[in-house]
Amino acid sequence: EVQLMESGGGLVQPGRSLRLSCAASGFTFDEFGMHWVRQIPGKGLEWVAGVSYDGTYTGYVDSVKGRFTISRDNAKNSLYLQMNSLRVDDTAFYFCVKDRLGLMSGDFDSWGQGILVTVSS
Amino acid sequence: DIQMTQSPSSLSASVGDRVTITCRPSQSINNYLNWYQQRPGTAPRLLIFASSRLHTGVPSRFSGSGSGAESTLTINGLQPEDFATYYCQQTYSVPHTFGQGTKLELK
Numbered sequence: 001e002v003q004l005m006e007s008g009g010g011l012v013q014p015g016r017s018l019r020l021s022c023a024a025s026g027f028t029f030d031e032f033g034m035h036w037v038r039q040i041p042g043k044g045l046e047w048v049a050g051v052s053y054d055g056t057y058t059g060y061v062d063s064v065k066g067r068f069t070i071s072r073d074n075a076k077n078s079l080y081l082q083m084n085s086l087r088v089d090d091t092a093f094y095f096c097v098k099d100r101l102g103l104m105s106g107d108f109d110s111w112g113q114g115i116l117v118t119v120s121s
Numbered sequence: 122d123i124q125m126t127q128s129p130s131s132l133s134a135s136v137g138d139r140v141t142i143t144c145r146p147s148q149s150i151n152n153y154l155n156w157y158q159q160r161p162g163t164a165p166r167l168l169i170f171a172s173s174r175l176h177t178g179v180p181s182r183f184s185g186s187g188s189g190a191e192s193t194l195t196i197n198g199l200q201p202e203d204f205a206t207y208y209c210q211q212t213y214s215v216p217h218t219f220g221q222g223t224k225l226e227l228k
Contacts, residue, residue, distance in 0.1 A: 044208065044219055044220075044221050044222050045157075045165065045208055045210075045219040045222075046219070047210075047216050047217040047218070047219070050215075050217075059215045059216070060216075061216040062122075062216070095164055095165075100167075100170065104215070105212060106153075106155070106210070106211075106212030106215075106217035107155060107167065107170045107171075107212060108155075108157070108165070108167055108210075109167045109170075109176060111164035111165055111166070112164065113163075113164055114164055
């Protein structure tokens with residue numbers, strides 16, 4: 001059974017940094033692309049960033065380019081999202097998501113339970 | 122970015138009904154379209170990918186179709202567990218944008 005467990009969320013002040021982690025199990029981690037998707041409580045879904053199975057290719061939504069960095073450590077079966085220069089409008093639940101394929105197809109076939117990031121002074 | 126417009130935004134139906142949700146992209150996406158279900162307090166779940174392919178474990182009462190400018194999700198014979206919010210998503214180009222969601226409520 002695929003399991004994705006996010007950690008590292010919490011309350012942070014605007015302009016500060018936070019690093020999210022996702023521990024993956026139940027599948028061969030280094031064969032699949034991975035993503036972060038966020039959701040403002042009570043609102044819709046927004047794809048934030050994705051990384052290919054080997055870390056070679058990454059992609060970001062425009063609103064986080066230059067501020068967020070997605071990375072993975074296949075030896076540790078872990079996905080990360082380094083979030084710098086955080087803004088109030090980055091406040092959301094962040095989901096760790098597995099791709100159906102090795103590259104970033106965008107087919108999100110398994111999701112973590114989500115972790116809340118609150119940016120507020 | 123490709124904009125995805127879902128309709129309706131909300132829908133009331135009864136157990137056993139057949140419902141259809143529509144998604145219209147702002148440009149052609151060549152049937153690179155997925156559907157997700159999200160129940161309250163839980164993460165989304167992939168139902169259909171590539172417009173009409175049922176994801177593993179998804180009941181056959183869910184189906185998807187697409188025709189160039191518009192894609193639809195149909196649920197035949199609503200079950201109590203189907204009352205949730207549904208999102209379409211395009212995977213034709215990055216960023217992989219979602220529709221605004223359709224909330225399916227019990228009448």
